[in-house]
Amino acid sequence: MSLFVLVSPDTDFAQRMAAAVDGGLPGTLRVLAGAGLPGQPEDLFGVLGAVPDVLVIGPGVALEPALRFATVMDIRFPGVTVLLAAEADAELALTAMRAGVRDVVSPGIDAEQLRVVLQRGAQAAESRGRSAANAAGQEGPGAHGANRGRVIGVFSPKGGVGKTTLATNIAVGLGRTAPLRVCVVDLDLQFGDIASGLDLSPEHTLTDAVTPAAARDSLVLKAFLTLHPGGFYALCAPRSPAEADAISPEQVSHLIGQLAEQFDVVVLDTAPGLGECTLAGLEACTDAVWVTGMDVPGVRGLRSSLDVLAHLGLVPESRHLVLNMADPKVGLSVKDIEVTLGVPVDVSVPRSRSVAYSTNRGVPVLQSPRRGDKATAALGQVVERLSPSDSSRAARRAHRRVVVA
Ligand SMILES: Nc1ncnc2c1ncn2[C@@H]1O[C@H](COP(=O)(O)OP(=O)(O)OP(=O)(O)O)[C@@H](O)[C@H]1O
Ligand SMILES: [Mg+2]
Incomplete structure (x- = not known):
């Protein structure tokens, strides 16, 4: 079972993501309907009470803090897959990849395509070692040296x-x-x-x-x-x-x-x-x-x-x-x-x-x-x-x- 999390005020996108998860993904969806991300990944985990497998930063979230958040997540919690839904040209896609975002999708993506991307993201999270991510989440950044x-x-x-x-x-x-x-x-x-x-x-x-x-x-x-x-x-x-x-x-x-x-x-x-x-x-x-x-x-x-x-x-x-x-x-x-x-x-x-x-x-x-x-x-x-x-x-x-x- 995977935990999919969407941060976005866009209700239409949230509905498509719900349909994607319901359409055959083994997992649950949590939606944080605000336009902002918390300061640190730990704050997000605190709100959710868990470490997500796949985090989707959706339409309506400011790009610059989103990419910074993705970078921190990539370094400190590499077991979490971060996806970005944004209108992206090649330059933004490259910047996003550098920040550790695994995939950039169009905000207009349909539920079926989104399901495929989410499934890939969940598989990547699994192969990166969910347990390692959890361990880092529980023990704090100081534990990272062990990884x-x-x-x-x-x-x-x-x-x-x-x-x-x-x-x-x-x-x-x-x-x-x-x-x-x-x-x-x-x-x-x-x-x-x-x-x-x-x-x-x-x-x-x-x-x-x-x-x-x-x-x-x-x-x-x-x-x-x-x-x-x-x-x-x-x-x-x-x-x-x-x-x-x-x-x-x-x-x-x-x-x-x-x-x-x-x-x-x-x-x-x-x-x-x-x-x-x-x-x-x-x-x-x-x-x-x-x-x-x-x-x-x-x-x-x-x-x-x-x-x-x-x-x-x-x-x-x-x-x-x-x-x-x-x-x-x-x-x-x-x-x-x-x-x-x-x-x-x-x-x-x-x-x-x-x-x-x-x-x-x-x-x-x-x-x-x-x-x-x-x-x-x-x-x-x-x-x-x-x-x-x-x-x-x-x-x-x-x-x-x-x-x-
Ligand atoms: N198995 C091989 N068959 C044919 N050519 C090879 C083979 N392995 C390497 N070469 C060629 O030999 C040349 C030297 O290879 P490479 O640059 O990898 O060596 P290097 O040890 O890194 O060299 P340097 O010490 O100068 O850095 C290159 O042109 C490479 O294509
Ligand atoms: Mg060489």
């Missing part, structure tokens, strides 16, 4: 091995199952190419995201993220190496902490090597994806890096080793690599023209997958290993030998 999202970093000592390719595809893949709950961050501060790899023209970059205003207020930080059409957020690298130099590892650590409180998953793309900001990223990681090509210097470099990190106690518990641009004809076998590294290869991604083409188009292969392409399938396996479902975690424990074909 930190996962931080998945992609690392390699060498350049050009496919870190950005993996990071962008992981964001696309995980973003599909958790819309608007994933954020990819370009920690290759000097020469990052997440923006180009995702065909984005960001208005703001990491430089804005570490300013005191954003560091203090996660609502300000969220306004500096760029929404990708695939339903996830990106924080792109600074515009110049000089700007990048001004960012400290402490700022990076703080930023990742803020993002992990707002998103289910934060994906970090990194610069080659183990620079200070990369180490700050690694320290925050719940999962580290290590990438290597099939070349002796690359594999040896990774071995040295893993040794140093183990010595520093900096290897995250969950480790995934990806062999990229795998090729059976280069005189090095998976076994050789595993013996040198002392860890098993988890996924092997073959060299593929479609991957190189996708980088040049700015459309990760998982965004428009081509059936039968082995590299696409292997990237899908990486996403599956990182997906939160129990079955894939079990599959991860049962390691299967990788073969380069």
